Amino acid sequence: MNRFKIDRRLILAIVVIGLATVVWLLLTIGLIASTLDSAQRAVLAEQLAPRFVLIGMTWVFGLVAIASTLRWLFRRYASAPGRLLEQTKVLLAAPRAAPMNHLGTTETQALAEVIFELAAQRDTLRADVATQIAQASLSVQQEKNRLAALMSELTQSVVVCNLDGRIILYNSRARLQFKALSVAPTLAGGAELVGIGRSIYAVFDRQLVAHALESIQQRLSRGAGSPSAQFVTTTQAGQLLKVQMAPVRNVDALGSAAEISGFVLMLDNVTRAFEEEHLRDQLLHGLTEGSRSSLANIQAAVEMLAFPDLEAPMHERFLTVVREEVHSMSARINDMTQQATQGLKARWPLEEMLGADVLLATQRRIEARNQRPVTLENLDASVWLKVDSFSLTQALDYLAMRLVDEFDVKFFRLRLQASGNRAQLDLIWSGQAMSTETVMSWEMDSMRFGAESTPLTVRDVIERHGGEMWFERERVRHEAFFRFLLPLASVQEQLEATQILQSDSRPEYYDFDLFQTTDQSSALEDRRLSELSFTVFDTETTGLNPSEGDQIIQIGAARIVNGKLLRQESFEQLVNPGRLIPAATVPIHGITQDMVKSKPPITQVLPAFYSYAQDTVLVAHNAAFDMKFLQLQERNTGLVFNHPVLDTLLLSAVVHPNQESHRLEAIAERFNITVLGRHTALGDAMVTAEVWLRLLPLLQAMGIITLRQAREAAQKTYYARLKY
Template sequence: MRLDRRLVWAMGVMAAASIVWLLVTMGLLVMALAADQRALVLGQLAPQLWLIGLTWLMGLVVIAATLRWLFRRYASAPARLLEQTRVLLAAEQAAPMQHQGTHETQELAQVVFQLASQRDQLRREMASQVAQASLGIQQEKDRLAALMAELTQSVVVCNLDGRILLYNNRARLQFRTLSNVPALAGGAELVGIGRSIYAVFDRALVAHAIDSIQQRLLRGAANPSAQFVTSTAAGQLLKVQMAPVRTSNTEDANNALSGFVLMLDNVTRAFEEEKRRDQMLHTLTQGCRASLAGMKTALATLEASELTGEPRARQRQILHDEMNSMAQRITDLDKQASHGQSTRWPLEEMLGADVLLVAQQRIQKHCQRTVSLEQLDDSLWLRVDSYSLIQALVYLSARLVDEFDVRFLRLRLLSENGVAKLDLIWTDQVMSTETVMIWQMDSMQMGAESTRLSVRDVVERHGGELIFARERVRHEAFFRFALPQVNVQDLPETATLGHGDSRPEYYDFDLFQSTDQTSALDDRRLNELAYTVFDTETTGLNPSEGDEIIQIGATRCVNGKLLRQESFEQLVNPGRLIPAATIPIHGITQEMVRGQPRITEVLPAFHRFASDTVLVAHNAAFDMKFLQLQEAATGLKFDQPVLDTLLLSAVVHANHEEHRLEVLAERFNITVLGRHTALGDALVTAEVWLRLIPLLQAMGITTLRQAREAAQKTYYARLRY
């Protein structure tokens, strides 16, 4: 039990004062006696000095016990009452105050509890009135929730930083199929409120789609959208359509976007089916060719037979006609199948001017060269995969700059005979046809970015053609992309509604206000951070002596809210026997962990679930020691900041001696479910943490750095495992 420093100082002062008093008394007594009396007294007392010292010590113990009782009753009671009052102030509902102190402080505690109860009653009445007034809004939210739940389309809403604000159950199932470990985390490591969508999609790809929408907004489009197809780390092929979330009542198109909506469609199976169909056609083609060879052999036999005259001529003509017809059909079928394999990629209708504007910006940024536009046809529409096409333009520009030091580039777009011609033009540099062929066949690489696609792949994807040509009179050369052109009549009708009428908006999310933080994580406010609150159940209490994790549970807190539906819970096979003495505590038996994955399989999924968040645990040093001991085996390091509710409770409740999790739950009036299960303890710890935040802020501890520094100054920070 930790003693208060003030009590230790008081006892030290009393001990020193009693010694001084004893010495002064004995000195005065000796001075008042005559010499012979003094010698007689000292002679009698000297053998009994140990008794005097023992009496002094016993008296000191009695004084210390009395001081401690008085201190706890009169000095510490107001401080404990202050801490309990702060808890009531931060709690959603007041819990009875079990205050131990003087009669006056006990009565004061009852009065404070009565005031808190009256506050709770006023809150309930106010909430009832607000609920009544907000019934219409709630009905709209319920309709939105029902619609999102029943949609067969996967929908994810993000802010401009790529943080997920909303997703439906279909999207959660979609992300589960994208997970590398669907059996463990179920996609929870990829999708969640406040998580980054860039855990799934390439940031450059999303940025390109946003740029495309911005260009269309600048041109006054009422309902701009963009779409792209991408492959994930798990090998899935996703078709993504992006629509903007626009700020209402703004006329500045550059500032109109506050986020975006992604509608996802997994086209992996469809793509594979098409691939299998093409393979079947290819096999059929090869089989027919074999049959043709047999027919030719039969024809040769017929020619060598004794059949003569008109019958022989007629049979020969029939065989020749059939063979020619079959050969033509097979050739046409093979050509169509080959063309389909090389060009089957979802393309989007896009205004040609938008493609050139985005390409101009990308080339100037990457190559640090001036790029001008000429002969820009504002009415020309293209059917393109704009991302890969612009990649090809940037790649070719980069090679021209790096290998020939080209200083000026131009982009030109025109239409001839129903074909769009996009030209990349430069001056005064000559290259060989062999160099052009190499550039077309090489995989595109631009600085740190690289792709398996070549320029020829991009051209074939569009069903187009790449031409290298020179204009000797002007001393110019250019790459020409011949691309499919879209007639305006073939475009889908676009709505003519204004910004405010495009579609109803049912969202009002706080995270729409967040932007990329330029300051370090330590300097961010506690209520702005995302947290992963976790707990582990283990075979014992000695991680350094062979004890292992048998269960991990975690949940997430974002924007001051506990997201119970975004949880992680997994049993772990420890590879050793679970001691019988520990089973009554956590309830996990050897049978339950048999067949479960080992910790080296579970930690990668948990590491991804906890990425980009601050870790929170109760007595975090214990749990973190188990994770750190697995670094060598997994190659994973949990290097994000860690907060400990045990230490921070000691900061907030410095005058309380108990900081166990169940005591904190009782103190904060938190219902405990599933105690000593990993997920159950994680949920309780999350509830405790959310109640500690306002108490820390009231003490002036508002940032992550301040919370970590305050925790390290507590007595419990000395604990080591």
């Protein structure tokens, strides 16, 4: 938006001057006429009458010349102080001063340079203070890092909430588990459930949590030192969760624990365990009922066999009954044992690991136990495995030990490479050939390591992984190898595991300041802007006419909670528009038809975005455009986006009425914000979020503190008249 806005003061000045010139002209004619007699006045009127149009045109041209001169003078002298004031306020709100590039009089330009120098000195002082604070708080930061590392490495999902149920901390495992609980985990990474400032009641029933809290408070009142509560609940996605709750208590000045300020939830998905337990109960019940019948038949047969005068055919018949029932009972017990063993194997944890890490662990183990060198070859560093690394390395170590003991193999090589949707892991050696029967016996024997033994076999390990193993010879190279065919981690699991590895043992997801917030009884409109949570979003579309069939092709969003931009909790999703993307728009947003053809339609994406934005205020740049696209989908989705909406374009015009441009790039330049990913939905949303954080203190300085005041101020601007 770069429309020129005419200052009312300039219009008023032109009107006053125009009226003054008309009055001056009339007075001049009147004075001249008063010096003439009636005949002369008649002649003068006769001469001027045909020339009134010329006189009027001369007056108009003169007024235009005066107006142009006034406009130039006004922009140079009258507007310059206003622009300088706005730029100075930007310097006050900005974290770091940027050159002002002020256009005005020589005096205001000199003043702008002095103001910039003062702001630069302020930045230097801020940096010095920040350095001193960082040094003073080094010990606190170390404790914080220890907590970060602990939270990041926990294998259990941990979520910390304040008393209102707002999430203030969660670890990576919780993020992955909440994604699994999502109704649509593949949309935008399942981002609609978890997040700083989000309500835990999107997953758990409020009454259930309240009951557990009440139970803890009662135990505290009775003097319990470390009370906790447990409950099991079913999520909307049908998952069964076991939850342990512990209180977070404030500490008073004397160091003793005071009232509860929040609670910690430790989550465990017990869906599979519950199903396995139910299956075991069914197996036990079937065994009991079947054995009862068999035992009754055996007892009856034994009683009949006790008769001494029993005829031989009957004697043989009852012996047959005993044999059959014993065989039946034995078969049932064997079946139950096998199923129980499978259940035991199924409870082994499979984790996503880099294949290189698995091979390095195996290399160290074989070299340490067998005193044989092991080299790695053709190692594909991009291969991720879903394995139980302990049992797998144990099986490889066992096979290497048998080769050393029985064939005196001198060295080994390990090789890993992807093959379709599986990975091939090879244990290679050179030496004497071995028979297939020997391989099969090694595969089926329980693994023993000197005095240590385990009931597991190599075959058990392979079956647990759903893989295969075989023996091959390479006669030309005089080599042989065991090949393990193992499952690859899914693409999403690889991405998530990579994100966890790259977190540097630091939890990204916490905001302890939220312990201080509580739900307000006042209406949302009257709440302070600093207390609200915001979803800043942007859309990319097929065109600029939503009412004429253009559709959304991408939605990007980020959340602002407690005055902080949560970059790691972003929402980004491509959308299949169900129509062709015009070729002319592709260079703008970079989204092609191939990129969206396999993506979900807007009717599937909007419910996830609606959940993501729940309980927040929507913020967008030129929000009327984006909201029109959402409103046109109300009939198709049944979702009404009745969230409060703020527009950074309108609010920029409120804060900076003397600036000619309120385009996103122009505002970002004024605030010294680096623009990355322009014309991508998430990139524009991030820039808009940064702009909103800069506008907040400027609005507060103008007395615009509440949501209602911000919306009312925005509606009074010129740009609020734009419609789509």
